[in-house]
Amino acid sequence: xxxxxxxxxxxxxxxxxxxxxxxxxxxxxxxxxxxxxxxxxxxxxxxxxxxxxxxxxxxxxxxxxxxxxxxxxxxxxxxxxxxxxxxxxxxxxxxxxxxxxxxxxxxxxxxxxxxxxxxxxxxxxxxxxxxxxxxxxxxxxxxxxxxxxxxxxxxxxxxxxxxxxxxxxxxxxxxxxxxxxxxxxxxxxxxxxxxxxxxxxxxxxxxxxxxxxxxxxxxxxxxxxxxxxxxxxxxxxxxxxxxxxxxxxxxxxxxxxxxxxxxxxxxxxxxxxxxxxxxxxxxxxxxxxxxxxxxxxxxxxxxxxxxxxxxxxxxxxxxxxxxxxxxxxxxxxxxxxxxxxxxxx
Numbered sequence: 001x002x003x004x005x006x007x008x009x010x011x012x013x014x015x016x017x018x019x020x021x022x023x024x025x026x027x028x029x030x031x032x033x034x035x036x037x038x039x040x041x042x043x044x045x046x047x048x049x050x051x052x053x054x055x056x057x058x059x060x061x062x063x064x065x066x067x068x069x070x071x072x073x074x075x076x077x078x079x080x081x082x083x084x085x086x087x088x089x090x091x092x093x094x095x096x097x098x099x100x101x102x103x104x105x106x107x108x109x110x111x112x113x114x115x116x117x118x119x120x121x122x123x124x125x126x127x128x129x130x131x132x133x134x135x136x137x138x139x140x141x142x143x144x145x146x147x148x149x150x151x152x153x154x155x156x157x158x159x160x161x162x163x164x165x166x167x168x169x170x171x172x173x174x175x176x177x178x179x180x181x182x183x184x185x186x187x188x189x190x191x192x193x194x195x196x197x198x199x200x201x202x203x204x205x206x207x208x209x210x211x212x213x214x215x216x217x218x219x220x221x222x223x224x225x226x227x228x229x230x231x232x233x234x235x236x237x238x239x240x241x242x243x244x245x246x247x248x249x250x251x252x253x254x255x256x257x258x259x260x261x262x263x264x265x266x267x268x269x270x271x272x273x274x275x276x277x278x279x280x281x282x283x284x285x286x287x288x289x290x291x292x293x294x295x296x297x298x299x300x301x302x303x304x305x306x307x308x309x310x311x312x313x314x315x316x317x318x319x320x321x322x323x324x325x326x327x328x329x330x331x332x333x334x335x336x337x338x339x340x341x342x343x344x345x
Contacts, residue, residue: 061088066096070105077108086112103133107142118163119149123177130184140188143181147190150177154201171205175214192218192228199235208243212236230268234277237261241280244287254288289318293328300331305338 061076061084063069073088085108092105110125126142126149136142153159153174158166178201181194199214219232240257261277261284268274296311309332316328 062091066092066099066101066105069095070101070108073105073108077111080115082112082115103129103136106133107136107138110142110145114145114149118160119152119157120159121163123149123180127180127184140185143185143188143190146177146184147181147194150174150181150194150197153177154197154204171201175201175205175210186221192222192225195221196228196232196235199232199239203239203242206246208239208246211239212243215239226268230264230271230273233260233264233267234271234273237264237277237280241284244284251288251291254284254291258284258288285318286322286324289315289322289324289328292318293324296328296331300335305335309335 061072063072069088069092073085073092076082076085076088089105089108089112093102093109096102106125106129110122110129113119113122113125123146126146129136129142130139130146153169156169159168159170159173161167175198178194178198182191182198185191186195195214195218199211199218202208202211202214215232215236219229219236222228222232237257237260240253240260244253244257258281261281264271264277265274292311292315296308296315299305299308299311312328312331312335316325316332319325320329
């Protein structure tokens with residue numbers, strides 16, 4: 001586990017204070033600007049409490065059949081009266097959960113939330129459509145809408161407190177949204193990109209091992225889609241490389257990055273990113289050499305001559321002709337008098 005740096009602690013402290021400040025502003029606003037709700041709270045047996053807003057004409061929007069109630073919801077939605085449409089659609093679902101009108105009503109609930117910029121609630125409402133009504137005619141449209149919501153969060157949209165106050169970003173939650181999109185339709189038109197976006201969210205979270213896992217899954221699952229497989233393999237190499245930069249003495253991560261880029265070159269030799277992959281391999285090997293050299297210096301300082309010689313040899317083997325390789329060779333020669341000679345073959 002990497003030690004927590006001062007800069008990392010300061011950044012987290014700033015973010016925490018930012019969230020607390022938003023909550024404080026909301027609290028002050030609620031106290032300083034009290035308002036009287038214009039909507040009386042009405043209780044009806046079997047339905048519970050509902051608000052009757054001005055313009056609802058004392059419940060005249062209510063219908064006794066699911067078909068007519070859905071019609072009210074659809075007409076209100078078409079007029080962009082999302083508050084009334086949402087209430088009528090919810091009542092349609094409540095009246096007949098298994099009726100032919102429930103799927104469309106549940107879909108309208110999601111559409112209303114989305115129109116009101118309540119994306120978390122919209123995503124959840126759409127999820128209910130997919131889980132409860134898998135034969136819904138607009139199934140792919142619902143999947144696309146869920147994907148679009150997840151993309152908005154990936155692009156930096158804030159999650160909201162009480163569905164109203166933009167408060168924070170969460171790459172963990174965003175990755176979870178994309179995971180649901182993939183689960184709902186792994187081989188749908190949006191499935192491959194959703195799987196790739198799991199990796200993108202994990203990278204923003206700096207969870208590079210999880211990002212690699214997401215990209216590798218995309219490469220395996222969509223191996224028959226050459227462009228997707230190529231993108232996934234290359235991005236897996238990039239994620240390994242980013243992880244290597246955070247793991248000072250972990251040479252195995254650099255090795256995995258090199259192996260992934262090597263696979264990319266072999267599998268997708270006509271890809272325009274091949275020269276970039278080669279440059280990255282050279283850079284990673286140079287970094288490996290520097291890492292081995294630093295470890296060797298550490299062992300030499302502690303008079304552990306044999307261990308130092310092993311790591312100097314590793315640095316020399318990576319690139320014998322570089323300045324670092326020449327320096328490693330010099331140290332190997334200097335340590336010969338301090339280390340036992342290897343057994344004769």
